Amino acid sequence: MSHxxxxTLALHALGEPVLDAAQRDHLRTCPTCATAVRGLGRVVEGARAPAAAAPADLVAPPPGVWARVREELEDTAGAADAPAAQSESSESTAPAARPEPSDLRARRRWLPALVAACTALVLGVAGGVLWERRGDEGAETTVAVAELDALPGWQGASGEAVVHESPDGRRQIVVSVDAPVPEGTYREVWLLRPDISGLVSLGMLDGDQGRFDLPAGLDLADYPLVDVSEEHFDGDPAHSGESVVRGDLSA
Ligand SMILES: [Zn+2]
Incomplete structure (x- = not known):
């Protein structure tokens, strides 16, 4: 037989006894029809269940959606007995409640449209959620944080360093420092080896906060210390030896 x-599949998904013996046999052996019923069943389940019990991957439609669906159905199908709008109460009448036999004929006209509308709606909302999740996945993640503590001579200074990594593996460090900048000096941000035997300059810190690219090959395990120095306009590119704050990204 054909599918x-x-x-009929929609009514069956809604729990109506509409299948004859041949159709029940067909449903047991036809993946296409079985898949359609499962999909419709999940929509029905989601629509009937209290929000807390709805399947995790189905999203409750925003308020007013049932009213709009009803309006559309009344316009297109002339249905006189569209379901009551879903209220906020968990014990409200479900929109797809089991019909009395007497109105089954009327409901047959518009129930498939309602289910189709709900399916489109749920897929649309779920798509939006998935899109937002994709957006989240596109955001950078925090891979290391260090509190920056004042060195001797800089009591009261403080700061923070946060290493971010974007999905393509690019790393940046955001360094913020709360300490006065004496006239004629500027700040420079460095990464140091734990024993201060080596250092990498990340750049000048202009203002209280700066964002610096981390070289792709740089292993933060080798250079875990974040150091902010006070530098003078003396033409010497080396570290001045005057550190303001320092912190350990591996701590
Ligand atoms: Zn089939």
């Missing part, structure tokens, strides 16, 4: 028509 069971969509309207």
């Amino acid at each position: 069971i028509d969509d309207e």
